[in-house]
Amino acid sequence: MDFDRMPPDWPFRERARRVASRPHDWCLIDEGAGPALLLLHGAGGSGHSFRHLIPLLAPRYRVIVPDLPGQGFTRSGARSRYGIDAMAEDLVTLCTTLDIAPLAAIGHSAGAALALRLTDFMPLDGVAGINAALGVFDGAAGVMFPILARVLAVTPFIPHVVARLWGNPATVAKLLTATGSPLDAEGQAQYLTLVRDAAHVDGTLGMMAQWRLDDLMTRLPEIVTPTLLVASGGDLAVPARISREAAARMPAADYAEIPRHGHLVHEEAAQEVAALLLPWLAARAGG
Structure with missing residues (x-):
């Protein structure tokens, strides 16, 4: 999705900017002042998913919210770098380009796994995960789903087919409801914009195909970075357990x-999420 085609009413459009940092041409939101926070969205989303949380954090922090490579409005410079390790490395390069040393990384879903993986690549005072996607599929799905994603990611025209078949309001509404987060009309329209874009679909499929969490899951007991994992009781995509x-x-x-809300709790109930994050962040920042 080209940056110039960003809808005029896209969240924080006026604060979005391009940052060339090899190998990608990043689109990111840069809002607020103070210690830097890195906010990382989940697979299939974009930085817009933090639209309600950013205003609650920005009065105290500089909030950096990139669209992940190939998704949203970030143009990928290397389709082979959609795996968790490559993304972590490229985010470190982005932070170097921006000349920032983030106090903490806050991730949603797969973005939470990415935030945890960053602890091996850069110093962080804390990591927060919102409905962190740290599990694996059970049974045959654990084998077949990654294989299917890899096949789809390298099959010509598949992203265009998915965008055309799924890019309608009814399907997007069903997909969101299946996460436990139906969202309002505005939120549904924003995800419809993403689903209708073949380049975004291609980047999402590429991330799904290359995503491997085995090493991260093995290393969880070795991660000593202070971590806050926030879950919502109504998440139908990644159960709170x-x-x-x-x-x-x-x-x-x-x-x-x-206790309530679904997978996109930070979009449904940003105030409740911020009420947990802000005191935890204050402790990381020394009060």
Whole structure:
């Protein structure tokens, strides 16, 4: 999706900017002042998903929200770098280009796994995960889903087919409802914009095809970076037990659960998420 085609009413459009940092041409939101925070969206989303959380963090922090490579409005310079390690390396390069040393990384879903992986590549005072996608598919799905994603990612015209077949309001509404987060009309329209774009679909499929969490999951007990894992009780995509069990394996992790809302809790109930994040961030920043 080309930056020039960003809809005029896209969240934080006026604060979005291009940053060339090899190998990608990043689109990111840069808002606020103070210690830097890096916000990382999940697979199939974009930085827009933090639209309600950014205003709650920006009064105290400089909030950097990139679209991940190939997704949203970031133009990928290397389709082979959609895996978790390559993305972590490229995010470190982006931070160097921006001349920032983030205080913490906050990730949603797969972005939470990416934030945790960053602890091996750069110093962070904290990592927060929102409905962190740290589990694996059970049974045959654990084998077949990655294989199917790899096949789709390298099949010509598949992104265009997916964008055409799924890029309608009814399908997007069903997809969001299946996560436990139906969202309002505005939120649904924003995801419809993403689903209708073949380049975004291609980047999402590429990420799914290259995503491997085995090493990260093995290393969870070795991650000593202070971590907060926030889950929501109504998440139908990544059950709350995933974050609860991951936190139990980590020596410096705290777990918090919001009893309602679905996978996109930071879009449905940003105030509740911020109420957990802000005191935790203040502790990382020394009060």
